Amino acid sequence: MSGQFQLDGQAVPFEDGQTILQAARAAGRYIPHLCWHPDFPPHGSCKLCVVKVGGRHLSSCAAPAVEGIEVESDTAELRAERRALLQMLFVEGNHFCPSCEKSGHCQLQAQAYEHEMMSARFAYFYPPRPVDASHPDIVLDFNRCIFCELCVRASREVDGKNVFALSGRGIHKHLVVNAESGRLADTDFAADDLAANICPVGVILHKRQGFRVPIGERPYDARPISRVELAAGGREADE
Amino acid sequence: MDVEASVREVVGRQGRDATRLLQILIALQDRLDWLPPAAITAVAAELGLPRARVEGVAGFYSLLHGTPAGRYRIRFSDNITDRMQGSEALRKRLCHLLWTECGKTSEDGLVSIGTTSCTGMGDQGPALLVNGRAVTRLDAARIERIAELVRGGVPLDDWPAEFFRVEEGIRRRGPLLGTPFEPGSALRAAIARGRTGWGEEMARSGLRGRGGAGFATATKWQACRDAPGADKVVVCNADEGEPGTFKDRVLLAHEAERVFEGMTLAAWATGARTGFVYLRGEYRFVLDALQAVLARRRAVGLLGMGILGEAGFDFDIEIHLGAGAYVCGEETALLESLEGRRGTPRIRPPFPVTHGYLGRPTVVNNVETLALATWIALEGGAAFAATGTPRSTGTKLLSVSGDCARPGVYEFPFGVTVAEVLEECGALDTLAVQVGGASGVTLAGHEFGRRIAFEDVPSAGAFMVFDGRRDPFEIAHAFVEFFAHESCGFCTPCRIGTTLLKNDLDKLARGVGGKVDLANIEWINRLLRNASHCGLGSSAPNPVEDGLAKFRPAWERRLRSLEFEPAFDLDAALGPARRMTGRSDPGAHLDREESSQ
Ligand SMILES: Cc1cc2nc3c(=O)[nH]c(=O)nc-3n(C[C@H](O)[C@H](O)[C@H](O)COP(=O)(O)O)c2cc1C
Ligand code: SF4
Ligand code: SF4
Ligand code: FES
Numbered sequence: 001m002s003g004q005f006q007l008d009g010q011a012v013p014f015e016d017g018q019t020i021l022q023a024a025r026a027a028g029r030y031i032p033h034l035c036w037h038p039d040f041p042p043h044g045s046c047k048l049c050v051v052k053v054g055g056r057h058l059s060s061c062a063a064p065a066v067e068g069i070e071v072e073s074d075t076a077e078l079r080a081e082r083r084a085l086l087q088m089l090f091v092e093g094n095h096f097c098p099s100c101e102k103s104g105h106c107q108l109q110a111q112a113y114e115h116e117m118m119s120a121r122f123a124y125f126y127p128p129r130p131v132d133a134s135h136p137d138i139v140l141d142f143n144r145c146i147f148c149e150l151c152v153r154a155s156r157e158v159d160g161k162n163v164f165a166l167s168g169r170g171i172h173k174h175l176v177v178n179a180e181s182g183r184l185a186d187t188d189f190a191a192d193d194l195a196a197n198i199c200p201v202g203v204i205l206h207k208r209q210g211f212r213v214p215i216g217e218r219p220y221d222a223r224p225i226s227r228v229e230l231a232a233g234g235r236e237a238d239e
Numbered sequence: 240m241d242v243e244a245s246v247r248e249v250v251g252r253q254g255r256d257a258t259r260l261l262q263i264l265i266a267l268q269d270r271l272d273w274l275p276p277a278a279i280t281a282v283a284a285e286l287g288l289p290r291a292r293v294e295g296v297a298g299f300y301s302l303l304h305g306t307p308a309g310r311y312r313i314r315f316s317d318n319i320t321d322r323m324q325g326s327e328a329l330r331k332r333l334c335h336l337l338w339t340e341c342g343k344t345s346e347d348g349l350v351s352i353g354t355t356s357c358t359g360m361g362d363q364g365p366a367l368l369v370n371g372r373a374v375t376r377l378d379a380a381r382i383e384r385i386a387e388l389v390r391g392g393v394p395l396d397d398w399p400a401e402f403f404r405v406e407e408g409i410r411r412r413g414p415l416l417g418t419p420f421e422p423g424s425a426l427r428a429a430i431a432r433g434r435t436g437w438g439e440e441m442a443r444s445g446l447r448g449r450g451g452a453g454f455a456t457a458t459k460w461q462a463c464r465d466a467p468g469a470d471k472v473v474v475c476n477a478d479e480g481e482p483g484t485f486k487d488r489v490l491l492a493h494e495a496e497r498v499f500e501g502m503t504l505a506a507w508a509t510g511a512r513t514g515f516v517y518l519r520g521e522y523r524f525v526l527d528a529l530q531a532v533l534a535r536r537r538a539v540g541l542l543g544m545g546i547l548g549e550a551g552f553d554f555d556i557e558i559h560l561g562a563g564a565y566v567c568g569e570e571t572a573l574l575e576s577l578e579g580r581r582g583t584p585r586i587r588p589p590f591p592v593t594h595g596y597l598g599r600p601t602v603v604n605n606v607e608t609l610a611l612a613t614w615i616a617l618e619g620g621a622a623f624a625a626t627g628t629p630r631s632t633g634t635k636l637l638s639v640s641g642d643c644a645r646p647g648v649y650e651f652p653f654g655v656t657v658a659e660v661l662e663e664c665g666a667l668d669t670l671a672v673q674v675g676g677a678s679g680v681t682l683a684g685h686e687f688g689r690r691i692a693f694e695d696v697p698s699a700g701a702f703m704v705f706d707g708r709r710d711p712f713e714i715a716h717a718f719v720e721f722f723a724h725e726s727c728g729f730c731t732p733c734r735i736g737t738t739l740l741k742n743d744l745d746k747l748a749r750g751v752g753g754k755v756d757l758a759n760i761e762w763i764n765r766l767l768r769n770a771s772h773c774g775l776g777s778s779a780p781n782p783v784e785d786g787l788a789k790f791r792p793a794w795e796r797r798l799r800s801l802e803f804e805p806a807f808d809l810d811a812a813l814g815p816a817r818r819m820t821g822r823s824d825p826g827a828h829l830d831r832e833e834s835s836q
Contacts, residue, residue, distance in 0.1 A: 042586060062586045085770065088739070125738070166581070168299070170726040170738070171738040173728035179290070
């Protein structure tokens with residue numbers, strides 16, 4: 001079965017079983033997202049993909065597309081709410097973009113540009129989050145984690161290793177690795193695991209690769225994330 | 240005791256079943272006082288689970304300790320009503336007597352003292368938990384005695400029995416609490432009607448769920464019955480974590496037969512064969528009695544194979560304990576927890592009625608909802624619907640606490656006014672009533688004519704009374720602290736927003752807030768309400784929005800200025816330097832118009 005719904009006033013076709021975000025993407029329309037990844041089932045935690053349907057807010061990465069619904073996404077209201085969610089993520093961790101190796105291919109930073117975030121608005125939390133550099137090939141800088149669980153999911157479902165998990169609760173939630181010592185070196189993690197190459201921000205970094213691509217020449221330096229994404233999804237947005 | 244031997248024994252007793260992971264961790268902590276890293280590793284090895292997953296589960300529940308905790312682990316219930324009864328002073332006194340600090344473990348490893356969210360003893364507080372056991376009616380004398388018992392190393396079994404006594408607490412009986420119940424009678428009546436007839440009777444009753452959302456129970460049962468899958472499940476939600484709510488405690492302690500029979504009635508309607516009670520850890524004091532009731536029901540053919548001789552009517556019930564997580568009352572978080580995982584709410588759809596426990600069709604109902612089904616089976620749906628209002632049929636149990644002469648559980652027909660409840664519980668000079676707990680509504684005096692009903696003031700059961708001595712700002716502040724503590728941390732708006740909100744209210748409480756903070760608060764509230772993944776986050780703004788709308792002067796009193804005021808307090812930040820240099824003279828302070836210290 002298939003059908004059609006309206007996204008910001010324009011028709012989007014969908015196949016049965018597709019979510020709003022998937023259908024939009026297939027049609028070359030961009031809805032911002034952070035925890036969603038095309039190769040995994042929806043996670044629904046970041047809420048950046050929030051849209052409005054019939055006056056109600058929904059996570060478009062998880063909500064099934066339904067015939068005839070009218071979806072609002074690129075509106076001033078939703079852009080402001082997404083910007084505030086990004087501001088929350090920035091104050092929760094410790095993000096010093098100018099000195100971060102991920103700058104320019106970090107999705108959090110790119111979304112902040114996309115949403116014209118000019119300040120963090122809220123008071124910073126400055127949580128103490130020690131770095132784990134024990135592994136020969138990988139360094140973990142927990143200061144930047146946004147808890148999308150992509151590393152958790154990739155390690156469990158693709159690598160078959162379960163290197164990562166979340167522990168703690170609420171604002172004390174944190175990433176742990178699969179070793180009693182708590183050190184990545186004591187796990188079976190390898191640099192070519194999918195989990196080592198999926199983090200959307202600068203937590204899971206490869207050693208000896210730093211600044212190989214100069215700042216200024218990285219994907220989101222050149223183009224906004226919405227356009228990079230759509231190109232990667234096989235469909236370039238209309239000019 | 241040797242950690243690995245303990246783990247082997249506990250895991251063996253729980254059938255080496257990974258869905259029982261939380262039960263295993265609870266039992267292990269009972270033996271070891273905390274969960275040392277070696278125990279986590281051993282549990283993972285015994286169950287064949289990744290260690291990180293076990294660590295993740297252990298770290299989620301606030302009654303489990305991942306760092307060394309005392310042999311006596313004391314947690315003061317920290318609801319606003321406990322505080323109003325002096326719990327903070329009592330806690331400080333106990334810390335003083337035992338030479339320890341709140342939130343820490345004493346150096347000799349004897350005792351750790353802390354706080355925990357409302358333990359469901361609002362009618363007999365202030366209360367605490369010691370190694371998971373509830374102690375009620377704390378006062379100065381009881382605190383002195385507890386300090387002696389702890390210092391003397393007296394085992395809990397030898398503490399005075401009256402410390403652990405939980406009084407019945409029923410103040411007003413209606414058809415549910417006031418009618419003697421013969422176990423099996425409701426089931427016989429429902430079996431006589433047949434499964435379909437019984438479902439129709441439920442539909443006639445108009446019964447709506449008592450856990451908060453008010454969903455039509457018959458519709459839920461029918462959906463589960465119709466869902467494909469043979470192995471259906473009935474879950475009784477006995478998590479009762481909403482601050483100020485304790486009516487399920489009373490039902491579990493005094494009407495357990497009705498609760499279990501209600502579950503069995505749900506099984507008859509849906510065809511379920513498996514039942515669970517998810518019992519909040521704070522209510523462990525009823526666990527043995529509940530197990531005894533289950534054993535009795537099995538012995539007389541009210542549980543097990545061929546219930547009451549009805550071929551094919553097979554159903555049994557297992558009890559799982561929680562371990563301190565309000566969010567586990569949310570039905571999908573509850574199911575995750577029942578499966579031995581972190582209590583994080585699932586994406587819906589699919590809903591539990593089609594994909595619940597281990598993906599099986601599952602009905603989750605509140606304790607009170609299930610108990611009420613026995614009344615419907617015995618008296619008929621029409622008789623039930625004759626009580627209450629047309630859209631809110633039957634009676635409602637209210638857990639009344641706070642500033643009133645007669646706190647306790649009251650059974651009223653739906654439609655009762657707030658003023659009538661206040662009158663009956665002996666409340667004088669009432670300033671505000673919090674109906675439905677932290678996530679409910681704050682009512683001001685001009686609203687006391689409103690009715691407790693789904694169509695007016697819905698309530699999951701709490702009814703906290705505040706008189707003229709209380710500060711409405713502090714009420715909201717306490718609830719915001721509760722949400723920040725209980726957020727599961729899954730989604731961005733709630734994980735971060737509840738703490739931002741708490742920090743802003745802390746700032747107002749310190750007297751350094753400005754108008755800009757109120758604007759910030761409104762903005763955070765909007766994100767919580769709109770973008771949260773579950774009802775915890777989306778209802779977290781309620782006490783703040785109600786407080787600002789109805790008691791604004793109490794908030795504005797807290798504002799230091801109408802202008803911007805930085806969250807960073809330079810003078811306070813110089814405090815450590817002053818202490819190090821031993822200075823306290825005026826020259827060591829920044830000039831300030833008024834002191835916030
Ligand atoms: C954060 C949160 C906590 C909840 N806590 C409880 C609870 O302690 N007990 C309960 O019965 N329902 C609770 N609920 C509601 C349940 O999700 C569910 O709606 C209810 O158990 C269904 O039973 P009912 O239809 O009989 O009301 C909670 C919901 C949320 C969002
Ligand atoms: S480390 Fe990266 S991939 Fe893993 S949860 Fe954190 S942000 Fe997501
Ligand atoms: S709203 Fe709060 S409790 Fe609910 S899923 Fe999000 S973080 Fe967890
Ligand atoms: S992309 Fe939908 S919630 Fe993260």
